[in-house]
Amino acid sequence: MTIGAGPRGPGVLVIEPMGNAGRFLVEAADRLGLRLYAATHEDVHDGYPGWLRSALAGVCATDLADTPRALEDMDAFCRHHAVAGVAACFELFTPLAALLAQRLGLPGNDPLLAGAARNKILMGEAFAAAGIPAPRWAVVHDVAGAHQVARSHELGWPLVVKPAEQGGSWGVSVVDGPDRLASAVAAAQQYTYAYPHGLKLDSRALVQEYIPGEEYSCETVVADGVAYPLPVVRKDTTEGRYRIETGHTCPSGLAPPLARRVQHTAARAALAVGVRNGIAHTEVKIPPGTRTPYVIETGARLPGDNLCEIIEAATGVSEAVAYLQAVLGRVPDTAPSATGAAAIRFLLPRRGGVLRQVFIPQTPGTHSELHLRPGDAVPEPADSACRIGHVVACAETVDRARDLADQVAARSRVEVS
Numbered sequence: 001m002t003i004g005a006g007p008r009g010p011g012v013l014v015i016e017p018m019g020n021a022g023r024f025l026v027e028a029a030d031r032l033g034l035r036l037y038a039a040t041h042e043d044v045h046d047g048y049p050g051w052l053r054s055a056l057a058g059v060c061a062t063d064l065a066d067t068p069r070a071l072e073d074m075d076a077f078c079r080h081h082a083v084a085g086v087a088a089c090f091e092l093f094t095p096l097a098a099l100l101a102q103r104l105g106l107p108g109n110d111p112l113l114a115g116a117a118r119n120k121i122l123m124g125e126a127f128a129a130a131g132i133p134a135p136r137w138a139v140v141h142d143v144a145g146a147h148q149v150a151r152s153h154e155l156g157w158p159l160v161v162k163p164a165e166q167g168g169s170w171g172v173s174v175v176d177g178p179d180r181l182a183s184a185v186a187a188a189q190q191y192t193y194a195y196p197h198g199l200k201l202d203s204r205a206l207v208q209e210y211i212p213g214e215e216y217s218c219e220t221v222v223a224d225g226v227a228y229p230l231p232v233v234r235k236d237t238t239e240g241r242y243r244i245e246t247g248h249t250c251p252s253g254l255a256p257p258l259a260r261r262v263q264h265t266a267a268r269a270a271l272a273v274g275v276r277n278g279i280a281h282t283e284v285k286i287p288p289g290t291r292t293p294y295v296i297e298t299g300a301r302l303p304g305d306n307l308c309e310i311i312e313a314a315t316g317v318s319e320a321v322a323y324l325q326a327v328l329g330r331v332p333d334t335a336p337s338a339t340g341a342a343a344i345r346f347l348l349p350r351r352g353g354v355l356r357q358v359f360i361p362q363t364p365g366t367h368s369e370l371h372l373r374p375g376d377a378v379p380e381p382a383d384s385a386c387r388i389g390h391v392v393a394c395a396e397t398v399d400r401a402r403d404l405a406d407q408v409a410a411r412s413r414v415e416v417s
Helices: 022-032 050-055 067-080 091-104 120-130 143-152 178-188 256-272 307-315 319-327 398-411
Strands: 011-015 035-040 058-061 083-088 137-140 159-163 173-175 205-209 214-223 226-237 245-250 278-286 294-299 341-347 353-359 366-370 389-395 413-416
Touching: 011 022, 011 067, 011 091, 022 035, 022 050, 022 319, 035 067, 058 067, 067 083, 067 091, 083 091, 083 319, 120 205, 120 256, 120 294, 137 143, 143 159, 143 178, 143 205, 159 178, 173 178, 178 205, 214 256, 214 307, 214 319, 226 256, 226 307, 226 319, 245 307, 245 398, 256 278, 256 294, 278 319, 307 319, 307 341, 307 389, 341 398, 366 398, 389 398
Parallel strands: 011 035, 011 083, 035 058
Antiparallel strands: 137 205, 159 173, 159 205, 214 226, 214 278, 226 245, 245 341, 278 294, 341 389, 353 413, 366 389
16 A cells, blocks of 8 residues: 655544554545544554554554543643544444544544444434334343343344444354354353453343344444435345355445435434444345335444445445544535446355465456465354455446456355365
């Protein structure tokens, strides 16, 4: 990645830019002529790749898991460097970003509601208060509580069991009977701290009604409380107990009236969790035979899964640029400038082990990237951490983009021993 070296304008502090969306923020800051700063722990900074280190104008080294200390350190850093905007790259730090922006008097999200974008229990309460269609749910502390919920028959079968605080499909299970509840609750409660920062997590689990139907996602940029909807994306997942994302396609293929309904619902969800100057990634499902999008969850952050790349390739809209504009108090650029299509497909292993070999064919209209290298450990296929790599296809139509990506993924070979 080449980052320009011209004069820089306003500064933006990104609370932990390490992650899938970090590189898109770096590219967006370069386009906008911004100084980009990072807030992170010094040990985490030691592991930053060279491209990220070279892109930063400075680093605020602090303990992000210690909110009072982090706020003091970042406050002093931002005032010293005349920082004009605060952005979060990791979902779990979005409440911290809201508190810092309020403290500095900068555009930000509502700190009183920001926890609802991180904690799914608070999120469910916020959706209910706003009248947003969402799955019914119950909070459980242990397996006995999950069995009690199941015996009530209020949520039916199957059930979704997930952590109160986590992302990336980690710890999420779909169970079709009581004999699998114990392992599902254990999977949801295995995460007590989020690494690499050691941030303490809510150890409770949610037992949630399963909503059938196709899955979609939609980002919403909000600037000064005004919502700007972005394109709807179709999501594909595995079946069975673990629902791992296998790919995304933009545009979604939905009829325009239904796509607009998804955008409207996603915008309501973003506002319900306190997004006022930022971006929200919202996931929905539409049950068969209905036109009602049910919000599964929303996060006050840029999307992962290289969705920023897919959406820009299809529409010309840079979500990262729009996000940075929003945190600076500017009107975001969200008008599409292209009418193509793009799809991404992830390469998943059949089992965990050691990666021996990967082959991805070179096909016109596509490009690929490896997440793991031969010799790396491959986790069991239970969440997105098991992905070996991905392929992106760009074309003039949705069907062509999907077909291209599917063909390359089908012809790819992954050997795990």
